[in-house]
Amino acid sequence: MQSIIFDYAVFLLLIALSFAVLIYSKISGPKEQTKADYVFASKGSVSMGAMLLSIARGFLGVKVFLGYPSEFYYRGSGMWETLYGMSLAFPLVLYFFLPVYFNLGITSVYQYLDMRxxxxLVRRLASATYFIRSILNLGVTVFTPCVALKTVMGLPYWFSIILITSIAIVFTLLGGLRSAILADAVQSLVMIGCSIIIIVHGFFIAKGPLNVFEVTKERNRLDFFNFDMDPTIRVSTVSATLGQLFMSLSMFGCQQNFVQRYFSMDSQKQVEKALWLTIPLMIFLFSLSWIVGMVIFTVYADCDPRALGYISEIDEIIPFYIEDKFYFLPGFMGLVLASLFNSGLSILVSNLNSISTVAWEDFVSQIPIFKGASEKNQLLCIKSISVITGFIVMGVAFIVAHSSGVIDASQLMTSATSGPLLGVFVLAMFFPSTNWKGAAAGMISSHLMTLFIVIGSLSIAKVPEYLPVSTEGCTNTTFSPHIEPIFDVQYEQYKMSFINKTHDDLAFSSVLSSPEFKSSPKDDILTMLYSITYMYYSLLGTFVTVFVGVIVSYMTDLWSKEESTNEDLLHPMSLKVKSMCTGEKQRYVTDGKHNNGPSTLPMTNEAQPTPLSSVFTVKSN
Known part of the structure; x- marks a missing residue:
């Protein structure tokens, strides 16, 4: 009883401290007098360390602490290899994306597509893609800490979801990007500390790191370098690397909330330094969560709590483990719960900031009544959009509560929307002869193709791919004294429900072996297409966008010399390749005056915030 009181006290205290950090940053930091101050944070107001932690946390999210350990425990190390794709993405973003649009002076990265x-239409398609993806992923972010709160405190999902989103809305109204970055940094440090404590204590219980490695290897949890090319396998080394590479490129190179962080730094060199330093930090944070999973699996290797009915969902294993093994440390559970709660909160706040900015710049500001709004009114509108978006995220979180796990839900949503977004930026930067018709057709085709596969996949019978777990080593002392035992009647009821839930012919014995992933017989092309793992959705979507975009652009005769493009909006490499392949001197435009007199290249009807001149000179390469 005393331990529970400590846990609640620590939980409430840390929630209060989060408000204190927000208020402090608002009082001590530069005043947010304009829209740019709120959206980007004042230049130099955020340290390099805080920015690194914020970028890493923005990508990994709350799932790094709760989702990945349970993924390892019940499915093995397959998803661990997505780290290869993540790491490869950073140098590509540095070389291909930053040189093109870092100094454009824009508030929405999708303004670049408008300029190009x-x-x-193209700009709004990209913005809508980002908006939808962010909303879906934020639903996962909000739901993740709710799993822990339900497991330990008994709080129903609906209460936790409403609580987190409501507080996030208040945070968003009080502070801009600077507050969100600082909150990300603080929560990252707390989560790292909690993970290290769990690992060190787990090594002690499991008789050392060597035994942890041996047990996880013996029970087939360490399955690296699986180069099976079967596209229907949930995750292999190939799909993890390629799929995550395209997802990461889309996120780090084309997504507003990350590019927004780049723009808040003083110079492009600082951004380059930050991204290079993010690679080892990402590897550390990512691997830390998987080691936590290794430790917990070793401790419960012969007595799985889920097989016994102590937990019902795989993502509940972390909070159950802490409740079971850290009863001697009053307040630690409260610390972990508060960290999960605050992490979800800070990620939601920073993303609401980005989403509302995109919604304002690309949609709302074009409504006649809002045109010509003052800076103060623009800021008020952005905050109002944040409130509305927060309620939409709340609704999505309720839907996510019915998914099969936070990792599956997050990866599916990210992969399904990454292809069209990455593809249109690839078209813009590396295919000088493509036009808006090709870009729009490519994005729409990619979305329709991905939606077709996702909907079709729901018609394919699939059984969750869980690895074998055991109960043959369970004793009266396996769990801590304060973990209430499951009575025989309850156990028998859960046993039958577990059998029916997993598979009709699943035998319940001392070793519970959940069935391997199986799909319907691949007797036709559609069934094979529907069976493709979601890890490849981003790759397929990118290919379709680029392929259709190039073909449609060619068919609409953009290859004629009548069209000219500002070469500052293209990657230098694409200009050289174009010249080498065609043997033509392509006409581009640069700042200055037209060789036949002044000429203005129309961008859009909106007021342009970019430093690029509206008067260009046509030149030959």
Whole structure:
């Protein structure tokens, strides 16, 4: 009883401290007098360390602490290899994306597409893609800490979801990007500390790191370098690397909330330094969560709590483990719960900031009644959009509560929306002869193709891919004294429900072996297409966008010399390749005056915030 009181006290105290950090940053930091101050944070107001932690946390999210350990425990190390794709993405973003649009002076990264294709349709398609993806992923972010709160405190999902989103809305109204970055940094440090404590204590219980490695290897949890090319396998080394590479490129190179962080730094060199330093930090944070999973699996290797009915969902294993093994440390559970709660909160706040900015710049500001709004009114509108978006995220979180796990839900949503977004930026930067018709057709085709596969996959019978777990080593002392035992009647009821839930012919014995992933017989092309793992959705989506975009652009005759493009909006490499392949001297435009007199290249009807001149000179390469 005393331990529970400590846990609640620590939980409430840390929630209060989060408010204190927000208020302190608002009082001590530069005043947010304009829209740019709120959106980007004042230049130099955020340290390099805080920025690194914020970028890493923005990508990994709350799932790094709760989702990945349970993924390892019940499915093995397959998803661990997504780290290869993540790490490869950073150098590519540095070389291909930053040189093109870092100094454009824009508030929405999708303004770049407007400038490149001179089309609001393409810009809005990209913005809508980002908006939808962010909403879906934020639903996962909000739901993740709710799992722990339900497991330990008994709080129903609906209460936790409403609580987190409501507080996030208040945070968003009080502070901009600077507050969100500082909150990300603080929560990252707390989560790292909690993970290290769990690992060190787990090594002690499991008789050392060597035994942890041996047990996890013996029970087939360490399955690296699986180069099976079967596209229907949930995750292999190939799909993990390629799929995550395209997802990461889409996120770090084309997503507003990350590019927004780049723009808040003083110079491009600082951004480059930050991204290079993020690679080892990402590897450390990512691997830390998987080691936590290794430790917990070793401790419960012969007595799985889920097989016995102590937990019902795989993502509940972390909070159950802490409740079971850290009863001697009053307040630690409260610390972990508060960290999960605050982490979800800070990620939600920073993303609401980005989403509302995109919604304002690309949609709301074009409504006649809002045109010509003052800076103060623009800031008020952005905050109002944040409130509305927060309630939408709340609704999505309720839907996520019915998914099969936070990792599956997060990866599916990210992969399904990454292809069209990455593809249109690839078209813009590396295919000088593509036009807005091709870009729009490519994005729409990619979305329709991905949606077709996702909906079709729901018709394919699939059994969750869980590895074998055991109960043959359970004793009266396996769990801590304060963990209430499950009575025989309850156990028998859970046993039958577990059998029916997993598979009709699943035998319940001392070793529970959940069935391997199986799909319907691949007797036709559609069934094979529907069976493709979601890890490849981003790759397929990118390919379709680029392929259709190039073909449609060619068919609409953009290859004629009548069209000219500002070469500052293209990657230098694409200009050289174009010249080498065609043997033509392509006409581009640069700042200055037209060789036949002044000429203005129309961008859009909106007021342009970029430093690029509206008067260009046509030159030959």
């Amino acid at each position: 294709f001179k089309s609001r």
